[in-house]
Amino acid sequence: MGQSIAFYTLAAFILGFAVLVVSTKDTVHSVLFLVLDFLFVAALYVLLGAPFLAAIQILVYAGGIVVLYLFVVMLVNLKRPPEAHQDPHRQTKFGLGLAVAMLVELGMIGWSSYASPARPAFVAPLAAMPVSGNTEEVGWLLYTSYLIPFEIASMLLLVAMIGAILLAKREL
Amino acid sequence: MIDNLVIPLIKIAIVLNATLVAVTYMVLLERKVIAWAQSRLGPMRVGPYGILQPVADAVKLMIKEDITPVRADKWVFTAAPIISMVPALIVYAVIPFGPEVSLFGRRVTLYVTDVNVGLLYIVSVASIGVYGLILAGYASNSKYPLLASLRASAQLISYEVAVTLTLVSVIMVAGSLSMVSIVRAQEAKHVWFAFVQPVAFVIFFIGGLAETNRAPFDLPEAEQELTGGFHTEYSGMRFALFFLAEYANMIVVSSVATTLFFGGWLRPFPNVAALSFLDFIPSWTWFLIKSFVFLYIFIWVRATLPRYRYDQLMRLGWKVLIPLAIVNLIVTGIVKVLLS
Amino acid sequence: MMLSAALFIIGVIGVMVRRNIIIIFMSIELILNAVNINLVAYSNQLQNAIGQVFAVFVIAVAAAEAAVGLGIILAFYRNKETVNIDEMNVMRW
Numbered sequence: 001m002g003q004s005i006a007f008y009t010l011a012a013f014i015l016g017f018a019v020l021v022v023s024t025k026d027t028v029h030s031v032l033f034l035v036l037d038f039l040f041v042a043a044l045y046v047l048l049g050a051p052f053l054a055a056i057q058i059l060v061y062a063g064g065i066v067v068l069y070l071f072v073v074m075l076v077n078l079k080r081p082p083e084a085h086q087d088p089h090r091q092t093k094f095g096l097g098l099a100v101a102m103l104v105e106l107g108m109i110g111w112s113s114y115a116s117p118a119r120p121a122f123v124a125p126l127a128a129m130p131v132s133g134n135t136e137e138v139g140w141l142l143y144t145s146y147l148i149p150f151e152i153a154s155m156l157l158l159v160a161m162i163g164a165i166l167l168a169k170r171e172l
Numbered sequence: 173m174i175d176n177l178v179i180p181l182i183k184i185a186i187v188l189n190a191t192l193v194a195v196t197y198m199v200l201l202e203r204k205v206i207a208w209a210q211s212r213l214g215p216m217r218v219g220p221y222g223i224l225q226p227v228a229d230a231v232k233l234m235i236k237e238d239i240t241p242v243r244a245d246k247w248v249f250t251a252a253p254i255i256s257m258v259p260a261l262i263v264y265a266v267i268p269f270g271p272e273v274s275l276f277g278r279r280v281t282l283y284v285t286d287v288n289v290g291l292l293y294i295v296s297v298a299s300i301g302v303y304g305l306i307l308a309g310y311a312s313n314s315k316y317p318l319l320a321s322l323r324a325s326a327q328l329i330s331y332e333v334a335v336t337l338t339l340v341s342v343i344m345v346a347g348s349l350s351m352v353s354i355v356r357a358q359e360a361k362h363v364w365f366a367f368v369q370p371v372a373f374v375i376f377f378i379g380g381l382a383e384t385n386r387a388p389f390d391l392p393e394a395e396q397e398l399t400g401g402f403h404t405e406y407s408g409m410r411f412a413l414f415f416l417a418e419y420a421n422m423i424v425v426s427s428v429a430t431t432l433f434f435g436g437w438l439r440p441f442p443n444v445a446a447l448s449f450l451d452f453i454p455s456w457t458w459f460l461i462k463s464f465v466f467l468y469i470f471i472w473v474r475a476t477l478p479r480y481r482y483d484q485l486m487r488l489g490w491k492v493l494i495p496l497a498i499v500n501l502i503v504t505g506i507v508k509v510l511l512s
Numbered sequence: 513m514m515l516s517a518a519l520f521i522i523g524v525i526g527v528m529v530r531r532n533i534i535i536i537f538m539s540i541e542l543i544l545n546a547v548n549i550n551l552v553a554y555s556n557q558l559q560n561a562i563g564q565v566f567a568v569f570v571i572a573v574a575a576a577e578a579a580v581g582l583g584i585i586l587a588f589y590r591n592k593e594t595v596n597i598d599e600m601n602v603m604r605w
Contacts, residue, residue, distance in 0.1 A: 011515045018519055018542055022526030027534055028248070028310065034538050035303065041545055048556040050564050055292035057548075059336075060571050063299025065541065065578045067329060070306055072582045073534055074322065076589050099521060106517055135289055135349055137561045138568065146565055153572045160576030167583030 006047055013040045027073050031066060038062040052135040183284045187264045191420060196226040198419040202471050209475035236408035241313055249311040253406070253413035256304025259297045260420035266290040267427045268352045270437040270455035282437070282456055283352065290351040291343060294428060295336050298383065302328045304417065312405035323391065323482060328383060330489040335379035337497035338372040341504040342432050345369060355436035366433040371500045373433045375493050377469075380425035382489065384418060386470060388477040389485055426466035427459075434462050516553065519546035537581055544574045 017037040024030045038061045045054035142150050200215065200222065207214030215222035240249055270282030287293055302325050309321020343349055345368055346357040358364055366373045382389040406414060430436060437455035480488070523546060526539030548567045555563025 014515065015518055015522065018522045021542065022522060022530060022535065022539055027532060028245070030535055030538060032248070032307075034541065037542070038545065041549060044549065045552055048552050050552050050555070050567075051287065051289050052292070053552060053564050053567055055289045055296045056568060056571060058296035059292065059299055060575055061541075061545075063296060063302065063332075064329070065575055067299075067302055067306070067325065068578060068582055069534065069538060070303075071322070071325075072585060074306075074310060074318070075586065076534070099524065102521055103518065106521070134561075134564075135292075138564050141561055141565045142568070149569060153569055156576050157572060160580050164579040164583040167580070167587045 003047065007044070010040055010044045010047065014044065028070070031069050031073055034069070035062050035066045038066065050134060052138050179280060180284055184265075187284060188261060191261060191264060191423065192416075194423060195416050195419045196230060198423065198467065199229060199415070200225045201467070202419075202474070205468065205471045206475045209472070230412070233412040234409055238408045238410070239405075241405050245311045245313070248307050250410070252304050252308035252311055253410045253417065254304075255307060256301060256417040257413050257420065259301040259304075260417050260424055263294050263297055263424045263428075266293055266351050267424075267431060268355055268436055269459050273455075286350055286352045289349045291339055291349045291354070291432075294351075294424075295332075295339060298424075299329075299332055301417075301421065302332075304414075308406070308414070314405060317405055324385060327385075327389065327391070327482075327485060327489070330486060331379045331382040331493070334375055334489060334493040334497050335383060337494065337501055338369075338376045338379070339432070341369055341372050341497075341501045344501075344504050344508060351431055351436075354432060355438065358435050359438055364433065364435045364438075369433070369500070369504070371496060372504075373429070375497050375500070376429060376433070379489075379493065380429065381470070381473065382485070384421040384425055386418075386422065386474060388473070388480050390474075391479060391482055391485065422467065422470055423463070426463045426470070429466055430459060430462040516546045516550040519543075519549065533585055537578065537585070541574060541578065544570060 014037055017033045017040065020033045021030050021037060024033065038057060042054040042057040042062070045051070045057060203225070204214040204222070215225040218224045218228045240246065265284045266287055268283035268286070272281050305321050305328065306325045307321075309317040309319075309324075312318070342354070342365055345365060346354040348354060348357065354365075361368075435458075437459045439453065439455075439458050520543055523539045523542035526542065527536050530536055530539070548570050551563040551567045551570070553563075555561060555567075
């Protein structure tokens with residue numbers, strides 16, 4: 001009971017801040033709402049039984065990526081808001097209407113599945129894990145079954161780092 | 173009910189109050205120690221030997237006029253000192269001051285909570301503290317603070333990498349992320365981790381100096397270069413919050429260094445029975461003594477070393493400390509595999 | 513699951529409607545977060561840690577993409593002094 005109250009409160013905050021992120025005029029405020037959004041998502045992860053992922057989310061996402069965004073926003077410090085003139089090819093109202101229609105459909109799907117009896121989900125057989133505890137479990141999986149994606153991810157980060165440095169240099 | 177709600181609340185109240193009092197007296201301690209290092213006496217007028225100086229400082233800062241610059245972003249301007257202070261305070265939730273003790277017939281643990289990912293929590297909360305700096309500089313709507321805050325945050329996130337890598341090597345030796353388990357691992361291995369991982373400790377300490385913007389890495393708030401740095405436009409209580417946040421961060425780094433590298437609440441040589449006459453000193457006193465030694469070293473370093481220039485600072489962080497931390501990590505891993 | 517779908521849609525709205533490219537990038541981050549929430553929710557329900565492992569990979573990929581994307585924005589800004597994507601039409605003379 002308490003868990004579902006917590007979930008709905010967190011969900012309301014997450015969605016509220018997300019709407020604020022995409023609708024605020026001032027870019028810096030938008031970035032700040034994004035940070036708050038990520039913090040609430042991390043809280044949601046803790047609620048869903050993934051404390052390791054929550055800490056990683058705060059460390060990498062909220063503490064690293066959004067700081068990067070904030071830097072870029074300050075380096076690209078604009079005097080006039082970029083929404084100043086209208087592009088004739090853009091159909092904003094059509095896009096918004098489509099999105100609202102999707103949300104309404106989503107609500108209807110959610111309601112109908114809530115009303116009908118749930119079918120038993122297919123549960124993947126869980127391999128016997130020699131370690132216990134959330135962090136250890138994630139670490140075990142990362143280093144044994146998913147070692148190759150792990151190494152590829154590190155290569156990807158290396159390539160991205162080199163690419164970002166090269167892109168941001170003034171003269172090559 | 174009582175165990176889950178009331179006792180943690182009492183602990184939180186005690187820890188927060190103690191921290192805030194400690195932070196205000198840190199100001200006095202710093203002025204005194206730096207004064208003694210420079211052959212003078214420091215604050216002596218307010219109260220006997222200047223003991224009541226923090227009270228005078230607090231009163232002065234509270235009754236100062238609260239100026240907000242024109243066209244500064246009001247919400248962000250107000251929020252920045254708060255964002256700076258909150259991470260420094262909430263880290264205390266996972267720092268262990270001592271093991272279980274019996275108080276009024278109950279077994280009470282001397283830490284607020286023991287999270288399984290305690291160390292990771294500390295690092296992630298520390299990375300949130302960067303926002304206070306950036307937003308303070310931005311919200312002031314003036315050139316000097318903006319430059320200073322961008323420099324300061326670049327410094328902070330660079331040294332964050334080095335510090336996190338050293339913490340990973342400590343985790344490898346201890347085998348767990350929870351702070352209490354790390355202290356118990358030191359107890360089980362009969363050795364403080366500072367002697368097992370000296371390189372990691374040195375890197376952690378230097379990184380801690382840089383993370384808290386303390387000398388010799390205090391270029392962001394150097395008065396001579398940047399007219400006060402990112403808190404130029406702040407006055408009165410908001411400036412006080414920044415100031416206190418810096419000292420609170422210092423105490424946090426000292427506490428974490430004590431827990432990770434110097435045995436937390438253990439007395440020296442906890443397994444040598446000949447020294448068990450020292451057991452009458454309660455565990456949290458050992459913790460406080462060790463933290464105090466680190467705080468003293470912080471102030472000592474400030475009184476002694478000259479300031480680093482910004483490019484020297486960044487070079488130190490990226491070209492020296494991070495490779496050293498990575499090498500330390502690899503060596504620790506190899507030794508651990510060889511020994512098991 | 514509803515939550516992640518709703519967050520995903522909000523992110524997509526952001527990508528389509530806003531013209532400031534930095535906000536478009538942030539909406540992409542929102543979309544990635546929505547996917548992560550979905551993964552973690554299923555991992556919780558099926559009691560299998562694979563979802564969290566995959567979520568870690570998604571975070572790593574998002575970090576790489578944010579870094580490179582912001583580098584591109586900076587390089588573009590140096591040339592053309594704008595972050596309005598309607599004006600970023602160098603390929604079309």
